[in-house]
Every structure is written in C-alpha cells, then in structure tokens.
Amino acid sequence: MIIKIQNIKQLGAVTKHVRQGQSLDQETAGLLSGNGLTFISQFENGKETVEIGRVFNLFEQLGIEVEVNLPPNLSEKAINRIKQLINKG
Numbered sequence: 364m365i366i367k368i369q370n371i372k373q374l375g376a377v378t379k380h381v382r383q384g385q386s387l388d389q390e391t392a393g394l395l396s397g398n399g400l401t402f403i404s405q406f407e408n409g410k411e412t413v414e415i416g417r418v419f420n421l422f423e424q425l426g427i428e429v430e431v432n433l434p435p436n437l438s439e440k441a442i443n444r445i446k447q448l449i450n451k452g
Contacts, residue, residue: 365430370409371406371409371410371411371413372408372409373409374418375406375407375408375409375410376398376407378406378407378421378422378425378427379407379412381425381426381427382403382407382425382451385425387425389403389404390403390420392424392425395424396420396423396424396425397417397420398417398418398420398421402417403421406418406421408426433445
C-alpha cells in the first residue's frame, strides 16, 4: 500500500505502527537495524534531525520500501539520468 507522507512525524508514526504490527518492541527493532533504543524512540516521535542512513537500515529490517514520485513535468532526459544514477546504486 502506498501512503503519502508529508513530514518526519508522519513517517515516524507509520514506522512505529509497522513495528508494532510485527510485535517488535523499540529495543528489538533497534538491535535488528543496528540502532539504539534512543534513536528508534526519537525517530518514531518525529525528531527532524535523525540520520537518514539509520532510518533506511530500520526500514530494511521492517520491510518498508521507499519510492519517489517524480514530478510529471520532468523531462525524459532527466528521468533517464535519474534511473542511471539509481541503477549504479
């Protein structure tokens, strides 16, 4: 299911509910993703300065995928360039 997220607080809340839906406490989710309890708590509560790499580690462990919806007026050239950058990984 795709859900539109507009800020970090919403993203943290969604992540919290996914974690809880998997019967994981914050400490376990932190250990599985290489993060600590404090980080998980701060992220789930909407702290705007969390490290994005650590968020992606948590997403990977919870099975959350991230997609980017590009603007419709973007040129085909720009889209192809973005795809090339993504594929290089």
